[in-house]
Structure formats: structure tokens, C-alpha cells
Amino acid sequence: MNPWDVLRQLAHPIVLTYVLTILMINLIAAMTALILIGAVIPIPVLQDPEGVWERNVGWFLIAVPLAAASFAGVHLRYAWPNLEWLARGGTPRSYEAHVALGQTKRQVAIEASAWIVASSGFVLVNLAAQSTELLVLIVITTAMVGAVSVTLSYIIGERMLRPLTAVAMSVRFPSQQIAPGVGIRILLIWGLTTAVPALGVVLISLSQITDHAGPAATEMDTAVLVLSVLAMLIGFVGIAVVARSISDPLQQVSDAMRGVEGGDLTARVSVYDGSEIGQLQAGFNSMVKGLAERERLSDLFSKHVGEEVARAAIEQGNVRGGALRKVSVLFIDLTGSTTLAAEQPPEVVVAVLNEFFELVVDAVSAHQGFVSKFEGDAAIAVFGAPLDVPEAISHALSCARHMRETLSGRIALDFGIGIAAGSALAGNIGAAERFEYTVLGTPVIKATELSDYAKTRPSRVLTTAEAVSAALPEEAQHWQVVSVGERKLAEPAVSVPVNLSKRVSGGEQS
Structure with missing residues (x-):
């Protein structure tokens, strides 16, 4: 991609606003630090105060453009994939989404590094003043102002980048939390609005007390110091309680959501808040209850109509009607069930x-049937509907052979299996309020007839010779053509009689 096309994305409304805002915040913070050190916070008596001021202003004029250029260059280096994404348009690639989601973290690291370098520069240019108190004051002031700048830039930058973050998260949703939680954000706001100003008052009071400016001044500074410390402690406890009162229920809902994602539809959260948080908790419980009910209905629906029909109904909608399909039909019928019902x-x-039906369903499902x-x-x-199955007749014949082996000796009744292939009408048949998926046509009738004939054969399985001819060679080799009356049919090649040791007496057909 042309680099100039990528660089032009710096004029993108979101990118341009974001860059200018972050630069402005840091510039204002740097000017604030300079003013605090030079004109607001009491500094110790210096031998050459004008020279100290000139050196600090000089370093400020050098450090600000240098830091801005370095800051912009490093950001441009790491954010280049995002500019390529904007230049290309559409959705980001996976690695581009990863870069976009890490933008605010990189911003914090780069800004913090810039402030550390700037603070170190201020310390170096003030070594000539030979004042430990001044150096400590510079470090504390730049650290406090830098912390405010980095935090405020993060909060505002994260909000400004939300449109791009939303697109990136739609492509690559992070497996772990990538941003501070609600509780941490509230504490950050408290630090910006309360802790840092109060800490500044505490440091000024301490410096005045150590200077022994006089009894009255010392008492006043001590009172200010104590009240400021109390304000910080009480504010921290209060804001921590507020943060926990919000973050705890949100974490509880988040944990329960992970359980639901893992398939636990019994997950519930306690509703103990009367505000919007309580509405969120109650809404989550109501949602999961609805999901559990839908899952139960879906499970019952699948068991009544079959998983394939249920899936097709969900994908295609409940539309009545049918279409001609090339299908293979297997019909299995028990013998002696009436006698069993009379005697047992x-x-x-x-x-x-x-x-019997469990064995049948397992065998049919294993061979891609329904x-x-x-x-x-x-x-x-049925094999070949509602879902298309390549070589449906081969699956049906293989299913019949394995079903015969499975049922032999496992159930207390005899059976007959018939298989036929051809065109049949397959679809939803019935009234608008109640219909079912069914297959109608010649293959069903032929399979039923062959099932009756099969009950008289040792193999208990019959199909047409045409069906075997249409099957794959590896399946057809397991079948042999036999004469049943005047018809040419086929049965498994190894016609070992079905084990009737567990059969009930009497050969009555159901």
C-alpha cells in the first residue's frame, strides 16, 4: 500500500482529534508543572533564582517539542497497521484488530516514559542550584502532574477511540480483560479530582512545617496537613466502597455469563440492588431463564422431529410444502410384538x-440418516433428506447391515428390514398450526413391502438389485442377488441366519 495513502489517514476525523487532544493535554500538563514549580509552590531560598528559572524555561522549550516529536513518532510506528486498515477500508484483519485494541495501553506506556525523561531532564538542569529540597520538589511535582496527564489522556483517549475499538472487537474479541475495570476507573477519577490536589496540599504543609516559619504558621500548616490527610483517607475509603458496590455485581454477572457461554443454563445471580444494577441482575436472570426454556423446547423439538429436521427448520423457517428428492428409505418392522403385548x-x-428404537436411531445417525x-x-x-447426503444408497445399505448385526440377539423380537431408493416428496406436511416433516412416495412403499419379504429370509434384510448396482463398489461387494418369487432382489452376501435364541415364541407379525 502507498505510504502516502496511509499517512493521509492522520487526517481521519477520529485519528486527528485523538492526536491533537492527547498532545494538548500533555502540553497543558507540562506548562502547569513549570508554573507550579516557578510561581505557586514555595521553593527554598536559592543563591541564583533567576538563573534557575531561566534554565528550567530553557529545558521546557527544548523538552516539549522533542517529547512531542518522539511521542508522535513512536505512536506512528506502532499504530501503522491501524492507518493501513483505515486506508484500505472495511473491517480490520486479525493482527490489525490486535493493534487497535492495544492502542490505549501503548499510549500510557509512551506517555509515562516521556514524563520520566522530562522529569529527569528537570533534575539534571537544576543540579547546579545545589538544593536537595528543590530537586525533591521538582520530582514530586512532575510526578504528580505527569500522573494526572497520563490518567486523563487514557480516560479521554479510550472514549474517543471507541468507534474503532468496537469494530476491532467485532473481529477479534479479547479472551482476557484489556482495560481497567469499573472499580479501577472510579479510583482513577478520584485520584485526579481529590487525591492529587490533596497530596499537593500535604507536601506544601510538610515543607512549611520543616522550615519552622513560626508557631502560628506551624499550627496552621499542621491543621491543613491533618485535614488533608483525613480527606484523602476518608475519600479513598468512600470511593473504594462505591467502586466495589458497582464492580462486584458486574463481576458477578460477568462470571455467570461465562458459565452460560460454557453451557450452564442454571447460572443465576443474586438481586440485591434497587438501582440500575439491580435491573441488570434481574434482567440477566430473566434472560437465562428464557434461554433455558428455549433450550428445553429445542431439545424436545429435536427429539420429536429429529436433529436434522430441527436444524433445517431453524435455518429455513417453518414453511409448509415439499419437493421431489432423490432419497433412500429404510423400513424396519418388528415381528411378534402383539404376542409380547398380550403375554407381558x-x-x-x-x-x-x-x-429397539434406541438401537435403530443410533445406527441410522451413525450412517448420516434421519x-x-x-x-x-x-x-x-431416510437418507438424503432433509439434508443432502452424497451416496445416500450406500449409507442406507451399510446401515441395514450394521443394524442387523446390532439387533441380532439384543432384542426379544424378530424383525425385517427393507431398503429402496428413488424419488420421493419430502417436506413439511400438515395444517398451519401443526405439521411434520415426512417423506412420501414409491421408495417408502417399496421399502415397506421388502421389509415384509425380509421376515421370511434368513438374513432378515432385503433390497432391490438396482439399489445395489447404484451403490459404491466397496458397499455393493457385501450384497448378493437372490430370487424371491419372480423378483430379483438382494441381501447381505453372508446370509447367516439371525439369532432367534431370545425371540418370543410364535412367528406372528405385528
Whole structure:
């Protein structure tokens, strides 16, 4: 990218306002430090006060432009990726977002370094005065003014950069906290408005007391000193309590939100505040309660209609109607369920059917299929709808073979499995208030018929010869063509009879 195009972004309204504001804050702070040392704060008696003043003004005139140039150059070096982002437009790249989110931290480090260098310069130019009291006064004053400048620049700069920060956080949300919390910010404001001025009064009072200006002056300075210290202590305790009263509930909500993000929808926070904070706490609890209710409904919805249908309904909306789809249908039907229901108590029948359907659902899901419907003691599985599945017939045939192996010896009833492929109508069928996803057409009818024929075969599984021909070679090799009456069908190549040791007596079909 052309460097001049990047540099022109310094005229961007947000960037230009930010740079000028930070420079102005530091310039005013530097002038304030000079005025405080030269005209406001009492300084010790010096042998050459005019020379000291001239040296300090001279250093000020040198340090300010030097610091401003260095400050701007270092910032430009580290903020260059952000200027490239503004020149390019759109959203930032990941590393550009990272640079943007760290802008205020770099600002604090650069400004603090500049103030340390400036303070060291003031100390060096005043060594000739041979006054320890003056050097201590310079260090304390520049440190206090510098702290105010850095803090105020951070607070104002962070607010001015919020539009860019919001875009950056939409691309790269930080995993850890990157800015001072609410409690720390309140303490910073207290430091700016109360602690620093009070500390200045304390230092002046101490200097006057040590000079022994007289009994009355000493008593007055002592009183000012004590009251200033009390004001700082009481103010700190009060502001710390206020900060905790705000930061604690916010931290509690933040921790609970992380729990919800991790899947804990039982997370709740205590509501103990009658202000906007209490409304935030109550609103969070209400939100999580609604999420838990929606999650429960979603879970029930998925179990009733299947995860695939639920996902498709969420993505596509609840629209009635259907379309012709190339699908493969697997129909499995139990034998002997009526006899079992007549001979066994209801809870035993329910347990058997539940075990059967769990095995069926697991097998179908493992082969990218969808259980479309349970019909008494039968189930219809679809491969290729509602989600497109490449080589659906191969998945259906493989599922039938593995389902046969799984069910054999696991349930107390016999079964028959039929598989057919072709075009079918798939979609939401029913009334506007109540409909279901279903598959209608020739493949369903053929699979049902083949299931009945399969109950008479040792393999208990039948499909059409055309279905095997359409399957992948690695799946087709597991099947063999057989004659059932006048029809050419196919069944698993190893036709080991199904283990009937656990079957109920009687071959009655359901």
C-alpha cells in the first residue's frame, strides 16, 4: 500500500482529534508543572533564582517539542497497521484488530516514559542550584502532574477511540480483560479530582512545617496537613466502597455469563440492588431463564422431529410444502410384538420397544440418516433428506447391515428390514398450526413391502438389485442377488441366519 495513502489517514476525523487532544493535554500538563514549580509552590531560598528559572524555561522549550516529536513518532510506528486498515477500508484483519485494541495501553506506556525523561531532564538542569529540597520538589511535582496527564489522556483517549475499538472487537474479541475495570476507573477519577490536589496540599504543609516559619504558621500548616490527610483517607475509603458496590455485581454477572457461554443454563445471580444494577441482575436472570426454556423446547423439538429436521427448520423457517428428492428409505418392522403385548406387562413391552428404537436411531445417525417416523413397532429412516447426503444408497445399505448385526440377539423380537431408493416428496406436511416433516412416495412403499419379504429370509434384510448396482463398489461387494418369487432382489452376501435364541415364541407379525 502507498505510504502516502496511509499517512493521509492522520487526517481521519477520529485519528486527528485523538492526536491533537492527547498532545494538548500533555502540553497543558507540562506548562502547569513549570508554573507550579516557578510561581505557586514555595521553593527554598536559592543563591541564583533567576538563573534557575531561566534554565528550567530553557529545558521546557527544548523538552516539549522533542517529547512531542518522539511521542508522535513512536505512536506512528506502532499504530501503522491501524492507518493501513483505515486506508484500505472495511473491517480490520486479525493482527490489525490486535493493534487497535492495544492502542490505549501503548499510549500510557509512551506517555509515562516521556514524563520520566522530562522529569529527569528537570533534575539534571537544576543540579547546579545545589538544593536537595528543590530537586525533591521538582520530582514530586512532575510526578504528580505527569500522573494526572497520563490518567486523563487514557480516560479521554479510550472514549474517543471507541468507534474503532468496537469494530476491532467485532473481529477479534479479547479472551482476557484489556482495560481497567469499573472499580479501577472510579479510583482513577478520584485520584485526579481529590487525591492529587490533596497530596499537593500535604507536601506544601510538610515543607512549611520543616522550615519552622513560626508557631502560628506551624499550627496552621499542621491543621491543613491533618485535614488533608483525613480527606484523602476518608475519600479513598468512600470511593473504594462505591467502586466495589458497582464492580462486584458486574463481576458477578460477568462470571455467570461465562458459565452460560460454557453451557450452564442454571447460572443465576443474586438481586440485591434497587438501582440500575439491580435491573441488570434481574434482567440477566430473566434472560437465562428464557434461554433455558428455549433450550428445553429445542431439545424436545429435536427429539420429536429429529436433529436434522430441527436444524433445517431453524435455518429455513417453518414453511409448509415439499419437493421431489432423490432419497433412500429404510423400513424396519418388528415381528411378534402383539404376542409380547398380550403375554407381558406393559412396562416390559415399553422397555423392549424403547431398546429397539434406541438401537435403530443410533445406527441410522451413525450412517448420516434421519429417522422420519415411528409407527407402532416400526420405523422409517431416510437418507438424503432433509439434508443432502452424497451416496445416500450406500449409507442406507451399510446401515441395514450394521443394524442387523446390532439387533441380532439384543432384542426379544424378530424383525425385517427393507431398503429402496428413488424419488420421493419430502417436506413439511400438515395444517398451519401443526405439521411434520415426512417423506412420501414409491421408495417408502417399496421399502415397506421388502421389509415384509425380509421376515421370511434368513438374513432378515432385503433390497432391490438396482439399489445395489447404484451403490459404491466397496458397499455393493457385501450384497448378493437372490430370487424371491419372480423378483430379483438382494441381501447381505453372508446370509447367516439371525439369532432367534431370545425371540418370543410364535412367528406372528405385528
